[in-house]
Amino acid sequence: MSASPAPIPDPQRRAPSTLGNAALGLTQIILWGGSFFLVAVIVAPVVDSTGWPQGAVIGALSLAILISGLLSPWVGRQIHRVGGRPVLVAGTLIMAAGLVLMAMAGSLPVFLAAWAVMGVGMAGALYDPLFAAIGQAYGASARGAMTQIAIASGFAITLCWPASSFLVAHVGWRGACLAYAALAAFVVAPIFALALPGGKVAAPARIAVAPGIKAPRLPGEGILALTFTTAAILMTAMSVELLLLLQSHGIPAASAVALAALIGPSQVGARVLELAFGQRAHPIHLLLISAGSVALGLFLLVVAPGFAWLAILLYGAGNGMRTVVRGTLPLALYGQAEYAAVIGRLARPPLLGQAATPLACGYAMEWFGIETLAIVMVAVALLNLGLSLLVARQVARQANKSA
Known part of the structure; x- marks a missing residue:
């Protein structure tokens, strides 16, 4: 059939x-x-x-x-x-x-x-x-x-x-x-x-795939999935450890909650700026800005806790932009015809990473302490930035081939 x-x-x-x-x-x-x-x-x-x-x-x-x-x-x-x-x-x-x-x-x-x-x-x-x-x-x-x-x-x-x-x-x-x-x-x-719109119209002709055989992965899909996965792990880990990390630096619980509340406004602010000024930019540029902002925010949180407010604003802005990029970048890279199937495949690794993160963070804090876990988080953020640069390099290569 x-x-x-x-x-x-x-x-x-x-x-x-x-x-x-x-x-x-x-x-x-x-x-x-x-x-x-x-x-x-x-x-x-x-x-x-x-x-x-x-x-x-x-x-x-x-x-x-x-x-x-x-x-x-x-x-x-x-x-x-x-x-x-x-x-x-x-x-x-x-x-x-x-x-x-x-x-x-x-x-x-x-x-x-x-x-x-x-x-x-x-x-x-x-x-x-x-x-x-x-x-x-x-x-x-x-x-x-x-x-x-x-x-x-x-x-x-x-x-x-x-x-x-x-x-x-x-x-x-x-x-x-x-x-x-x-x-x-x-x-x-x-x-x-x-x-949401209902109904569908027939798709344009494309290479047939025999029943029971999975459609091939698209170019760069694996590295993009890994990039999204490390970003999702960071987001989940921050939701687990942020308040504890702030308090470990001597910030009172009430102040820590107030600082953490800055994430929401900074996420929205980044998305408003993207809507106002970033619509003509390729989403790969926004991916790099997002990864860089998150990495810088986490680094500041570890080495300069006195600037925790700035660190959280940077992290929140990068995380807010990531949510948009997760939808727009695959659309720009792979096109509309395969978009829904690609998004479904790209969603699995980040969600599996998110599922494991709370348990992993709990044991890491118990065995090594919150400060060590924070350093690991910075390392993951730098890995995410490196992966984002690799994705950008692949996009540039593909653009040159197309040209």
Whole structure:
């Protein structure tokens, strides 16, 4: 049985409006708030009310990320075949079901099963599948849409942690899960259904691939995946260790929280600047700026903690730009026809790295201390910068060949 033709954009189809992009950004605030950012708020009340081991409760997120990473290539292929709307709506409803199951969990195995369900939904509803759907549908005009979505969702941590804390305080952690489930089912899913294009048109002729044989990797895809993976590991590790690292330098807990809160505004600021001035620049230049900014920020944090505010601003700006580059660079390198499938493949290694990072950081801090872990983080940031330079070199070579 031959593979279905891949959807490509209607030539008359335009990118979503600014209002539509803002609505799509809202979907990411809600979905990230009900998944990645929910654990930090509910872990203590879950442990207090159930007696389950704290490590297992925290590890449930790693389980979800692992499942999400394993499924990402398959999700990319489905978006490539049928378009983004049905995949993202289905992923959102699966996340809602996982949150309902979590709220009903009376035992640790059921709680873990709920996060496994969440992982399935996360594979089909967070940034990577959304960018895959946008890029496949709108091609070159998707870049501005991706940046606007990233701007709208840039304050996710700033908004979701206080909102989740409020819900836990007033309706308990189970009620908070149900609230996020309702928002996913009755706000996010309808937005995806309305804001994302439906249907598909036949793809242009291309080299046929026999059934059962995987399509070949595109040039440079492996090194690009490794670059994205090291960046994702850094982001996850920083979310685990930043507050502890600041406090290890003698910064009081309240001040450390205030400094960490600078990440949100700096992420949004970088994305606004990219939207205003960077649309004509090749995304590879933004990748280099992002990697350099993150590396410099982490280096300053280790060697000059008195400039922690500047270090966090640099790190946040680089990390905020990375979110956009993750969507725009593959589109620029590999084109629109293969975009969704490529994004699915590129998403797996970073997600697997993210799944392992919290556990690895925990053991590293226990065995070697927070300062040693911070030095390792600087080394990873320099590796990421080196990989980014290698990607840029490959892009330059390809451009010369094309010329």
